[in-house]
Amino acid sequence: MEGRARYVVHIQVDGGVLWVGNDAYPLRNISHVGARILKIDKGFAWRTFAWRTLINLGFGGALAALAGAVWAAVPGILEALLLGQLIGLLRRGDVYGLVLKTSGMQHDVVWSTDGHEIHELVFQIAKAIGRPDVTQVSLVVRNAVVGDRVRSYGSANIGGAEHAWASGAGRAEHGRSGRAGRRPAPSTRPSAERRRADARTRPPAPEDEEARLPPDPPESVPGVDAGWAERRSLVAELVEQTSPGREVPLHVQIVRGGGRGSQLRPFPLHPRDGARVTVTLHAPGLVVRDELQQELHVPPGRESDVLRFRLKAPTPGLHHVTVRAFRGGTFLGEVTCQMSVEFDSVTRDGPRRHAPLPSMAFDPGEVTLQVLKDEVAGTFSFQLIGETFHAPEIFHFRAGDPRRATDQIYAELRRAAKDAATGGADEDARRLRGRLRNHGVQLWTSAVPQAVQRQFWDEAGRVTAFTVLGEHDIVPWELLYPLNEGHEDRGFLAEWLPVVRRVFGQDRVRSIGVPGAAFVVPPGSPADASEEVASLRATLGKNVVDAGVLTERAAVTALIEAGPAGLLHFACHNAFTGSGSVVTMADGPFDPIDLASATQLRTLRPHRPLVFFNACRSAGEIDWFGESLGWAPQFLNAGAGAFVGTLWPVRSRSALQFAETFYDQLIAHGQPLGQASLAARKTIRDLYGGDPTWLAYAVYGSPAATAHITASRDTGSVT
Incomplete structure (x- = not known):
């Protein structure tokens, strides 16, 4: 020093x-x-010292031979200086x-x-x-x-x-x-x-195009490259077999390293206090004798203590237990165990289940709403997780689910589609906005427990992103319109906050590589699909390699099973059958079942591609598209870094402008996923006579995930 x-x-x-x-x-x-x-670099220092020493000795020997013994001391003096420099450097x-x-x-x-x-x-x-x-x-x-x-x-x-x-x-x-x-x-x-x-007193900034874009949000409490940001893994251990009525323990721990557990995102630990992580338990059909959420202290340089949950199965069957870890309102990772319960079974220990937590950084201001369904009781559990970790609220929907409110919204969207096809007036657009607002308020009232509404408003001033984890098919979350007495009317949830979704088993991906882009445009796609591809190529720029246009199911399936690196963009129509959404390709139908092999083999995990499913409709036609999001869990469980899809078929022109703005913000301007989607919604919100396309998009992934043009090669841990 x-x-x-x-x-x-x-x-x-x-x-x-x-x-x-x-x-x-x-x-x-x-x-x-x-x-x-x-x-x-001590190795380089030693190598440099060695070759300088050799040069010095050779030069000194030659000098002594030519000039006599009086110069023999010079190499020794030079060697002492070199040694002093080496010691000084190594002590730094x-x-x-x-x-x-x-x-x-x-x-x-x-x-x-x-x-x-x-x-x-x-x-x-x-x-x-x-x-x-x-x-x-x-x-x-x-x-x-x-x-x-x-x-x-x-x-x-x-x-x-x-x-x-x-x-x-x-x-x-x-x-x-x-x-x-x-x-x-x-x-x-x-x-x-x-x-x-x-x-x-400072004058406002010029009202230019970039100034109107939302500011960069806090991405995370990062430090993934810091020496103290250790990789961690979530480990759970549960018996794999037991008999009804017998109490068995579930042990949960966060350990160091990425090889022995479910790897968490690396997270900076306070040098003295470490970090506190909340662990939640979802065990439908089982009796849990302890609190469903407990806190773990993760000390720097050491493994956490072990949490113990006591479980009991009252009836035979195969039971699944899911353990999730949160830091603040940020989901870190999950691990699932299963236990077979049969009469007269011998209790047998099960294997340790591991889940990587590639980062334990949390995103300040992110709030997660965890929605879980108990099939046996027919109830839903809502839990708001933010700076305050609220207890779950058990909710019985009237008539079983909020379908009535969503059906009313669907009918309104059908009428809007017909109006748009006939060139509706501005008055029609204002009427549609008012009607959708009221339906969104009704959805907020009927689908979200009052206790969770109060908790949300308590957190609202600090919220920068809203993530929904769990049951997505019960509520079109993007259409929620939070409105309660005594609180400011800020509009639809999706127009004042980045709203993203997560499916069960989805990895947390912080970095999405977009080195190339492939476009899926089957025959019979919207007339302006070619224009959409050309426009997106221009938006992405020459640094993103063009992988061409795919028209056949065999080519799309082969690409997905090979694990593409980059963007996979669909510009197409959808048909609806009794089993859900289907895209008609040149060589036959392509539907979510065609992703089964890729999902089982996790073929998309090595490169974490972005999948954008821009499904358009013919003028005047609209079908409820919620089931089409069966594409989302398939792509995400196959390892996609993020997925963007629509809740219903959307207007082609609006879909193009949404995609252009989204890619421009995500790739050209470096905005995180959540903010890029929010900017795209706001761009098309007031266009085309009140067209509600801006509310149609559902975004899956981490709201703080960013894109970069180089490939994101993953070898088992999440970046």
């Missing part, structure tokens, strides 16, 4: 802004906060950096020789992102290292090291001579009062 200049850096979060020296980073624009570590410790990502750009904000300082920064800034307008934090980095470039770490230069700090707070340079450069200039950052006054 000798020869390295250190400085004290003051960091403050105030008024929704992160201040590092004179540099300001609005919290709402920070899409990623994490850390990285730079290490000395690791350097830790705070990394921020804003508007697609990564910034190395501050470097420190103390990893705990950077770890604490990541932890505190991540908390502040969740509540940017109320959080005030003051932090001090006492071991900051500053300079122009990170150079000798990694591919080491044994002469010296330079450390980067992309902040305007000051600069110190370290070159080969080891001389310190300029000291940091005194901070000229304005006072908190002055900054707040400036914010009040």
Whole structure:
């Protein structure tokens, strides 16, 4: 550590802004906060020392032979200098950096020789992102290292090291001579009062196209590349056989590493406190003697304690038990066990079930609504999971389910389709909007328990994304219109929040590779399907490889079973049979059953493609398309990174504009999945005479997932 200049850096979060020296980073624009570590390449240092020593000895021998013994001491002096440089370099410790990502750009904000300082920064800034307008934090980095470039770490230069700090707070340079450069200039950052006054008097930004787009949301509490962000796995152990009435234990633990369990997303742990993860249990048909949700403490560098649930099966049969892990409102992963219960059976231990948690980062502001169905009791369990982990609410739907409300919405959509086909007037559009609003309010009232409604409004001011996990066929969640006395009318849920869905068994994917794109356009597709493909090719750009247009079922099936890398976009019509949705290809019908082999073999998991099912309708025709989302669980369980589909067949022109905006936001502008879908909804919301296509899209995946043009090669863990 000798020869390295250190400085004290003051960091403050105030008024929704992160201040590092004179540099300001609005919290709402920070899409990623994490850390990285730079290490000395000691092998390179030793190799460099060795070949320099050989050169020195050869040169010294030649010099002594030519000039006499008086010069014989020179090689020894040079060798001592080289040895001193080597020892100095090898004694240098690791350097830790705070990394921020804003508007697609990564910034190395501050470097420190103390990893705990950077770890604490990541932890505190991540908390502040969740509540940017109320959080005030003051932090001090006492071991900051500053300079122009990170150079000798990694591919080491044994002469010296330079450390980067992309902040305007000051600069110190370290070159080969080891001389310190300029000291940091005194901070000229304005006072908190002055900054707040400036914010009040600052003129609004120009109303350009990009300014109208939603700001980057907090993507996560990241740090997947940080040294302390360990891979974790969720492990559950339950007997595989027992007899009725016998009590058996279920043991649950979060362990280190990715090979012994269901791998969780890597998550930064507080250096002292670790992290707290909530574990929920879904065991239909079984009697659970303990609380259905319990909390696990995950300490840094160690495995968690073991949770114990006591279960009893009153009747014979094959029972499935699902264990899920959450951090805040973010779903981390799940694992499922099964237990056979028969009379006079001997209790036999079952295998340890593992599920990877590739990341335990949580997304500040994400709320998950977990909806579970008890087939035996005929009830639904609703549980809102956010900063507060609410208890499940058991709900009996009148007449068994909310089908009456959804049927009324369906009838309204049919009338809207006929009006659009005949060129309805603006008055018709306003009437449709009002009618759909009232149906959405009725759906909110009839399908969501009152206790969950109250919990939602308690969390509403902090919510940045809404995820539904569980039973999707009972409610068209995107059409919910939250409205209660004493609360602001913000519109349909899907127009003021990113609304995404998750199916059971779906992996959590944070990064979607889009290196190429294939388009499925069978014969008889909408007349403007070719225009849609051409437009999307232009939107995706030349960096996305064009894999062509597929018209035959055999070609589509072969591509899926081979595991495509990139985008699979359907622009087609749908037919509806007694068994659900079907796409008529040139060589026969293509329906969800054709994905059975891919689902069983998880062929899409290696590359995590994005599947976009843009199903269009003929003018004046509309059928309820909820069953078509049978495509979603098949593609997702086969390993797709995300799925976008429609709840009903949509208008071709509206579908094209939705897709164009979605891809532009996701790929060109680097917006996460949830925000890209929200921007696309808002773009087409007021077009085409009140066409409700903007409400038709259902998005499956992680709301914070981002896309990149390089392939996402996965070897068993979720990125």
